[in-house]
Amino acid sequence: MSEELLRVENLHADVEEKEILKGINLVVNKGETHVLMGPNGAGKSTLDNCIMGNPEYKVTEGKIFFKGEDITKQKADARARKGIFMSFQAPQEVPGVTMEDFLRVCKKNLTGENIRYFAFHKELAATMKALDMDDSYASRYLNVGFSGGEKKKAEIVQMLTLNPTFAMLDETDSGLDVDAVRVVSEGIRRFKTDENSLLIITHNTKILEDLKVDFVHVLYDGRIIKTGGPELVDYINTNGFAELIKEGE
Amino acid sequence: MGEQNILKVNPLPTLTWNHLMLNFANMPLEAASSKKADIPSEFKDIETGMGREFVSFVESHASYVRIIRAGKGEDLGVIKDEKAGIASEIILIEAGEDSRVTFYTHASDSVQDGQITRLVKVIAGPRAQVTVIQSQTVGNGCLVGDDFGAVVGDEAKVRLIQSELGGKAAFAGGCAALKGYKADFTEETIYFGDESRRLDFSYVTRHTGKKTTTSILANGALFGNADKVYRGSMDFIHGCSKSKGREAENVLLFSPTARNRSIPLILCDEEDVDGQHAASIGKINKDLMYYLQSRGLTENQARQLAVESRFNPVIDEIPDEAVREEIHASLERRMNLD
Numbered sequence: 001m002s003e004e005l006l007r008v009e010n011l012h013a014d015v016e017e018k019e020i021l022k023g024i025n026l027v028v029n030k031g032e033t034h035v036l037m038g039p040n041g042a043g044k045s046t047l048d049n050c051i052m053g054n055p056e057y058k059v060t061e062g063k064i065f066f067k068g069e070d071i072t073k074q075k076a077d078a079r080a081r082k083g084i085f086m087s088f089q090a091p092q093e094v095p096g097v098t099m100e101d102f103l104r105v106c107k108k109n110l111t112g113e114n115i116r117y118f119a120f121h122k123e124l125a126a127t128m129k130a131l132d133m134d135d136s137y138a139s140r141y142l143n144v145g146f147s148g149g150e151k152k153k154a155e156i157v158q159m160l161t162l163n164p165t166f167a168m169l170d171e172t173d174s175g176l177d178v179d180a181v182r183v184v185s186e187g188i189r190r191f192k193t194d195e196n197s198l199l200i201i202t203h204n205t206k207i208l209e210d211l212k213v214d215f216v217h218v219l220y221d222g223r224i225i226k227t228g229g230p231e232l233v234d235y236i237n238t239n240g241f242a243e244l245i246k247e248g249e
Numbered sequence: 250m251g252e253q254n255i256l257k258v259n260p261l262p263t264l265t266w267n268h269l270m271l272n273f274a275n276m277p278l279e280a281a282s283s284k285k286a287d288i289p290s291e292f293k294d295i296e297t298g299m300g301r302e303f304v305s306f307v308e309s310h311a312s313y314v315r316i317i318r319a320g321k322g323e324d325l326g327v328i329k330d331e332k333a334g335i336a337s338e339i340i341l342i343e344a345g346e347d348s349r350v351t352f353y354t355h356a357s358d359s360v361q362d363g364q365i366t367r368l369v370k371v372i373a374g375p376r377a378q379v380t381v382i383q384s385q386t387v388g389n390g391c392l393v394g395d396d397f398g399a400v401v402g403d404e405a406k407v408r409l410i411q412s413e414l415g416g417k418a419a420f421a422g423g424c425a426a427l428k429g430y431k432a433d434f435t436e437e438t439i440y441f442g443d444e445s446r447r448l449d450f451s452y453v454t455r456h457t458g459k460k461t462t463t464s465i466l467a468n469g470a471l472f473g474n475a476d477k478v479y480r481g482s483m484d485f486i487h488g489c490s491k492s493k494g495r496e497a498e499n500v501l502l503f504s505p506t507a508r509n510r511s512i513p514l515i516l517c518d519e520e521d522v523d524g525q526h527a528a529s530i531g532k533i534n535k536d537l538m539y540y541l542q543s544r545g546l547t548e549n550q551a552r553q554l555a556v557e558s559r560f561n562p563v564i565d566e567i568p569d570e571a572v573r574e575e576i577h578a579s580l581e582r583r584m585n586l587d
Contacts, residue, residue: 053542053543054539054543055535055539056539075542076539077543077545077546077547077548077550077551080543080544086543088540088543091540092537092541094537094540094554094555094558095558095559095562096558096559096560096562097554097557097558102544102554105546105550105554106546109550110545141558158544162545
């Protein structure tokens with residue numbers, strides 16, 4: 001039997017007092033890759049942020065369980081320490097803190113172990129190389145002066161370095177050229193094992209080509225209106241969301 | 250115990266309303282010996298940020314006077330203040346044309362009480378490059394005064410870094426007389442106020458040469474009942490055409506009881522100049538806090554990182570790893586990390 005990692009039960013959430021999520025139910029088991037699709041404004045990023053614990057998103061009803069524990073009221077840092085990670089659509093710039101120092105502090109904090117400087121440096125350089133990212137970025141201030149593409153790659157570097165159990169990728173492929181999408185997709189593939197799970201928000205199915213997708217969910221107006229297998233991606237690519245929305249109403 | 254003097258320091262170049270209590274600061278200093286330091290005449294009239302009363306006090310009480318002279322084309326590298334942490338000192342730097350020198354002094358938290366007064370004066374000849382770093386992380390019983398004055402010659406570059414992170418009160422100032430053609434002055438301050446620390450700053454640039462440039466930047470964080478005044482004044486004197494000046498201050502406020510006052514001032518007697526000032530006062534951006542917390546940092550750790558991220562570009566300039574580490578450790582303690 002599959003081991004349950006994340007369970008979202010009847011989740012309702014407000015942003016600035018407007019209800020965005022209207023009863024989301026979702027279960028992600030260990031080892032699974034889920035894809036979340038839907039038109040703009042459907043609530044996809046809101047769901048990611050609610051799972052991560054963004055205080056700007058207010059959960060008004062329902063619960064979120066992670067590894068069997070109710071985390072609905074926990075702060076983002078507590079959730080991160082339990083193994084949840086989110087790749088941001090618009091990562092923040094952190095002037096004054098190099099990417100390497102930032103990741104070393106985070107890794108130490110997440111694992112509770114002392115991080116050996118040289119081993120970490122070597123591992124980070126190898127990760128960056130695999131993502132076709134110049135390792136000089138490690139000694140630059142995090143995301144400061146990075147291009148849009150480099151910021152997205154830096155998020156994947158963070159995911160690979162911090163090695164969470166459950167990672168959410170919020171349109172990590174948006175704004176990337178074809179080659180960069182391929183590189184990021186390869187990074188995601190490297191990350192994925194039977195021990196961790198993914199929830200990917202995307203409009204660009206190119207990023208899914210080399211990944212084994214287990215479930216595809218279509219979100220519309222704050223609800224999941226359709227769940228299917230990877231064949232749903234092809235359907236949406238050909239037909240768009242209109243028919244599915246009509247069926248769901 | 251010596252006699253206590255109340256000095257008027259950090260005067261504004263032009264007075265504002267008295268009731269605002271910002272025209273100068275009262276600095277209580279204890280008089281010790283009254284041996285007058287022997288100051289070479291060329292350094293005597295250099296204006297400083299903290300003003301005449303402070304200079305006169307330090308000249309009367311300095312137990313250490315050091316003169317550093319860099320000859321034409323000479324590169325003296327980095328010079329460390331061997332007497333850092335003594336009660337009162339004067340450093341005089343004369344940089345000849347095309348010379349280079351960096352001087353730094355750091356008073357650590359091994360100094361817990363008493364008072365420290367430090368005065369640095371610089372004469373930078375044509376194309377000379379001089380950097381002066383004054384930093385301190387002294388204990389909460391100590392009073393600090395860090396003063397600086399420079400005369401900047403043709404195409405010379407003078408840079409001042411002041412890092413004021415400790416003490417029961419810290420007064421700091423700097424003044425640059427930009428007399429030469431294309432003379433350049435850069436000043437960067439970081440400050441940290443917690444408990445009931447008083448912080449008082451005054452920076453003045455006097456532009457007389459043509460095409461002179463200045464950049465004055467302060468980054469600070471205020472906690473508890475800290476009380477801070479920051480004066481940044483650019484004086485464009487008639488004839489300094491095509492000169493430019495930028496000043497900016499960024500303050501992070503972490504307490505409703507912390508007091509923050511800033512007075513940017515641009516004096517202008519020359520039409521063809523460009524002077525700008527900007528200030529941002531606020532809390533750490535919520536999106537940044539969330540981003541940092543989503544990587545597992547607690548609120549305190551995220552806050553520390555956000556403050557350090559503002560300070561690090563300045564701390565990184567201190568050419569001594571042990572001092573940099575001490576500053577980081579001091580900040581960590583003061584921000585009460587979990």
